[in-house]
Amino acid sequence: MNILETIKETSGKMADAGETYVKKTEEYYKLKVFQQITVSISFVTKGLIIGGVLFLALFFLAFSLAFAIGKWLDSLALGYLIIAALFLIITVILYYNRHVINKKIIQALSSKFFDS
Numbered sequence: 286m287n288i289l290e291t292i293k294e295t296s297g298k299m300a301d302a303g304e305t306y307v308k309k310t311e312e313y314y315k316l317k318v319f320q321q322i323t324v325s326i327s328f329v330t331k332g333l334i335i336g337g338v339l340f341l342a343l344f345f346l347a348f349s350l351a352f353a354i355g356k357w358l359d360s361l362a363l364g365y366l367i368i369a370a371l372f373l374i375i376t377v378i379l380y381y382n383r384h385v386i387n388k389k390i391i392q393a394l395s396s397k398f399f400d401s
Contacts, residue, residue, distance in 0.1 A: 351365045351367070351368040354368065
């Protein structure tokens with residue numbers, strides 16, 4: 286009988302330890318998901334804020350540059366056309382190098398998600 290009681294007691298302790306493990310694992314994954322969501326939201330929010338301010342700065346810089354080139358060439362329309370062409374050239378270059386941009390984004394995000 287002593288052996289059966291020992292086995293019963295040990296199996297009860299193992300069941301309790303198993304339940305504790307499952308609860309702690311569940312808590313860990315909840316925290317991990319919360320961390321990943323907050324990192325993602327923070328990343329997107331910072332990108333939108335910084336991107337918005339940068340967009341405004343580039344907009345006014347482009348406007349000023351187009352105006353200056355137009356005055357220099359005595360044709361405002363030609364100044365705006367030159368700046369528009371410059372933006373189109375930059376867009377085409379970025380489009381053909383989009384795989385490099387994707388690779389950099391994936392590397393940055395994977396380090397945030399899988400290394401933390």
